[in-house]
Amino acid sequence: MTKSKSDPTDGTPFEAVIGLEAHxxxxxxxxxxxxxxxxFGAEPNTLVCPVCLGHPGSLPVVNRQxxxxxARVGLACGCEIARFTKFDxxxxxxxxxxxxxxxxxxxxxxxxxxxxxxxxxxxxxxxRRKIGLVRIHLEEDAGKNIHAEARPESWVDLNxxxxxxxxxxxxxxxxxxxxxGAYLRMLRLIMLYLGVxxxxxxxxxxxxxxxxxxxxxxxxxLETRTEIKNLNSFTHVENALxxxxxxxxxxxxxxxxxxxxxxxxxxEKGETRVMRGKEEAHDYRYFPEPDLAPxxxxxxxxxxxxxxxxxxxxxxxxRFQGALGLSPYHADVLVRDVVMAEFFExxxxxxxxxxxxxxxxxxxxxxxxxxxxxxxxxxxxxPARLAGLVRAIDEGKVSNQKARDVFKAMLGNTRxxxxxxxxxxxxxxxxxxxxxxxxxxxxxxHPGPVEDVKKGKENSINFLVGQVMRQxxxxxxxxxxxxxxxxxxxx
Amino acid sequence: MAIEVTDxxxxxxxxxxxxxxxxxxxxxxxSHFERILAFVGELQSLDTRDVEPSMFSVESTNVDREDIVCxxxxxxxxxxxxxxxxxxxxxxxxxxxxxxxxxxxxxxxMEEDGAEGAA
Numbered sequence: 001m002t003k004s005k006s007d008p009t010d011g012t013p014f015e016a017v018i019g020l021e022a023h024x025x026x027x028x029x030x031x032x033x034x035x036x037x038x039x040f041g042a043e044p045n046t047l048v049c050p051v052c053l054g055h056p057g058s059l060p061v062v063n064r065q066x067x068x069x070x071a072r073v074g075l076a077c078g079c080e081i082a083r084f085t086k087f088d089x090x091x092x093x094x095x096x097x098x099x100x101x102x103x104x105x106x107x108x109x110x111x112x113x114x115x116x117x118x119x120x121x122x123x124x125x126x127x128r129r130k131i132g133l134v135r136i137h138l139e140e141d142a143g144k145n146i147h148a149e150a151r152p153e154s155w156v157d158l159n160x161x162x163x164x165x166x167x168x169x170x171x172x173x174x175x176x177x178x179x180x181g182a183y184l185r186m187l188r189l190i191m192l193y194l195g196v197x198x199x200x201x202x203x204x205x206x207x208x209x210x211x212x213x214x215x216x217x218x219x220x221x222l223e224t225r226t227e228i229k230n231l232n233s234f235t236h237v238e239n240a241l242x243x244x245x246x247x248x249x250x251x252x253x254x255x256x257x258x259x260x261x262x263x264x265x266x267x268e269k270g271e272t273r274v275m276r277g278k279e280e281a282h283d284y285r286y287f288p289e290p291d292l293a294p295x296x297x298x299x300x301x302x303x304x305x306x307x308x309x310x311x312x313x314x315x316x317x318x319r320f321q322g323a324l325g326l327s328p329y330h331a332d333v334l335v336r337d338v339v340m341a342e343f344f345e346x347x348x349x350x351x352x353x354x355x356x357x358x359x360x361x362x363x364x365x366x367x368x369x370x371x372x373x374x375x376x377x378x379x380x381x382x383p384a385r386l387a388g389l390v391r392a393i394d395e396g397k398v399s400n401q402k403a404r405d406v407f408k409a410m411l412g413n414t415r416x417x418x419x420x421x422x423x424x425x426x427x428x429x430x431x432x433x434x435x436x437x438x439x440x441x442x443x444x445x446h447p448g449p450v451e452d453v454k455k456g457k458e459n460s461i462n463f464l465v466g467q468v469m470r471q472x473x474x475x476x477x478x479x480x481x482x483x484x485x486x487x488x489x490x491x
Numbered sequence: 492m493a494i495e496v497t498d499x500x501x502x503x504x505x506x507x508x509x510x511x512x513x514x515x516x517x518x519x520x521x522s523h524f525e526r527i528l529a530f531v532g533e534l535q536s537l538d539t540r541d542v543e544p545s546m547f548s549v550e551s552t553n554v555d556r557e558d559i560v561c562x563x564x565x566x567x568x569x570x571x572x573x574x575x576x577x578x579x580x581x582x583x584x585x586x587x588x589x590x591x592x593x594x595x596x597x598x599x600x601m602e603e604d605g606a607e608g609a610a
Contacts, residue, residue: 028558029558029559029560030558030559030560030561034561035556035559035560035561035562036560036561036563037560037563043566043579044566044579044580045566045569045570045579045580045581046563046565046566046569047563048563048564048569049561049563049564049569050564053564053569055572061554061555061556062553062554062555062556063555063556063558064555064556064557064558065557065558066558067555086546086547091507092507093507093508093509095581095583095586100508145583145586146580147585147586148582148585151585152584152585153582153583153584153585154582154583154584154585154586155577155579155580155581155582155583156580156581156582156583157580157581158569158581283503283507285507288546288547290547290548292547292554293547293549293551293552293553293554294546294547294552295552295553296552296553
């Protein structure tokens with residue numbers, strides 16, 4: 001669950017109203033309207049052609065995969081998919097926009113309505129909320145401007161120009177920075193589950209603009225809002241909202257009015273500043289794109305897309321907690337990592353004690369993959385072998401503690417659990433008579449602590465258990481040791 | 492409905508198009524705009540009550556392509572028609588404010604108005 005952020009409106013007579021516009025780059029192989037490769041990090045201006053450079057006479061052609069994926073995202077969010085949709089030109093001049101217009105969608109977007117179910121933890125427990133969507137439309141990304149050092153010029157790289165971009169517009173349904181953060185994280189997860197985008201904020205494949213206003217608590221009126229553009233990390237979104245909500249509350253508390261404006265967030269200083277720009281710059285003069293034919297989604301097509309949807313995060317979360325009986329924490333950790341969740345489910349095919357497997361996957365497997373910066377599938381132990389190890393722990397063949405050594409020894413090879421345990425000499429001893437002998441020996445050696453236990457000092461039991469464990473070189477089953485120590489002392 | 496073509500309207504369109512115009516140009520453009528609008532305005536005399544709005548001039552739909560990568564231009568060729576380049580990037584007058592992360596929909600922000608003459 002996302003870490004709780006403080007709500008700046010707490011204890012004030014105000015409520016914040018927040019809406020998000022997210023831009024998600026689709027990871028199609030080629031661009032939206034031409035065959036140039038869609039790839040981050042290539043040498044500048046090498047993934048360009050007459051179409052994405054906006055050369056006269058060149059004509060765009062729609063990438064079918066991008067259309068399908070846009071509809072797929074819409075279906076996953078419960079949107080109404082337009083049976084008839086079209087593209088429009090959004091006209092504005094900027095150096096990263098070679099044609100002088102962006103091909104976007106104006107009045108007939110691919111998806112209308114829909115909602116995203118988010119969950120997050122705060123002081124009152126786990127909160128589940130549905131955030132409404134206004135629309136989702138498809139457009140093309142712009143190029144990238146780079147500011148030359150010490151020269152009165154800027155440089156433009158058009159590799160990104162024409163990359164398919166989904167714009168997802170939420171309703172102003174959010175009221176706290178943490179809700180906005182949870183919403184954005186869930187959007188990202190939905191894209192990862194659908195396999196349509198990497199949503200990597202560092203590489204800019206997920207970007208976000210936020211709209212914020214503040215109103216008296218209990219009011220349903222929408223007041224003058226400001227917009228913060230280009231937030232490129234989850235933390236920046238939350239921090240920028242905190243700052244802007246606080247700023248607006250101070251202005252309102254003084255009885256002054258909020259000025260509608262576009263702001264930029266400075267993450268270094270943690271504050272927003274006004275983006276210079278004329279109001280008239282927002283006059284985009286949209287008109288239907290004459291170079292692209294309209295688009296029709298047939299009922300059959302939409303149905304086949306609907307049927308091909310994978311299990312979505314909110315549903316999986318419910319299943320993990322309900323049918324599999326996982327704790328909310330473990331279910332949440334697994335659902336947030338697609339590969340780890342798959343690893344977990346594959347392990348269950350070998351050993352079906354879900355909570356035991358989940359404990360290991362979310363602790364040891366996750367630690368290993370985080371430490372090495374690779375996914376759970378790449379750490380060098382198959383889900384089936386990991387499941388075998390968890391089973392061995394549950395069956396008392398190796399202690400939970402020593403199992404970590406076994407785990408390490410199983411990485412990067414295909415050896416069976418029992419063989420590794422045997423070779424490392426880590427078989428757990430669960431034999432009662434053997435352990436009872438060791439317990440008696442320890443009791444004989446430590447009369448002091450034994451007296452303490454009899455006087456009611458619980459801690460001394462742990463000391464005696466520790467001594468038995470030490471004597472058995474950690475191999476004795478700690479549960480049985482404890483049971484026998486208590487038996488022998490009659491407590 | 493008729494649009495009144497004023498100096499302000501023409502200047503507004505010129506600024507949006509990032510075209511620098513002089514006072515003399517302005518007079519001429521106002522009259523051009525008026526004539527163009529009057530010409531197109533003749534369409535207004537038609538009765539379109541029962542006509543479906545048209546979005547596209549030909550009756551085709553779903554003209555698309557497979558998601559397949561094709562060869563791009565080499566860099567030399569891609570920069571060849573640029574007014575100014577440095578061999579790697581297109582070079583433009585310095586942009587202030589929003590910048591590279593601005594992305595689609597960013598307001599127009601150049602250091603000087605009418606800077607297109609500099610290229």
